[in-house]
Amino acid sequence: MDDDLEAMDRAGLIAEVRKLRAGIREHRDSTGHDLCWHHPALWGLLPEKTDPAIAVPPWEKFMRGCIRYRASLDAQAPGAPTHDKDYND
Template sequence: MDEDLDGLTRDELLGVARQLRQAIRAHRDQTGHGLCWHHPDMWALLPDKVDPQIAVPPWPKFLRGCVKYRESLDSQRPDAPVHDREFGE
């Protein structure tokens, strides 16, 4: 699956590593409402271009998942500052 890497030079491999690190950092550094968004930018760095076939839960189940995610942040990062803004502010 990653045979495209076999023919790259050291400098080209370093370039790929830097791109991947930047994408991971951009995803990691999301905060506030950005934590809840779909992030296909990282997938676009893969050489195998596919149209991800995502499935979206119905609203009640989706919102319960959002609540669980937010609760997990409370337990994993209880010291995180509060981003008290509406989406789009």
């Protein structure tokens, strides 16, 4: 799957690492409502181009997952500031 790396020279490998790091940082630095979104741009950094076949839970189960995710942030980042804005603000 990563055979393309074997053919890259040092400069190409450094460029690839920088591109991947930039994508990871963009994802890592998401905050507020951006934490909840589908991130195909991050997956697009991989050399294999696929159309991810995602499965979407029904609304009730999806919302329970959102609540659990938000609760996990309270446990994992208890000192994080509150982003008290609606989605469109």
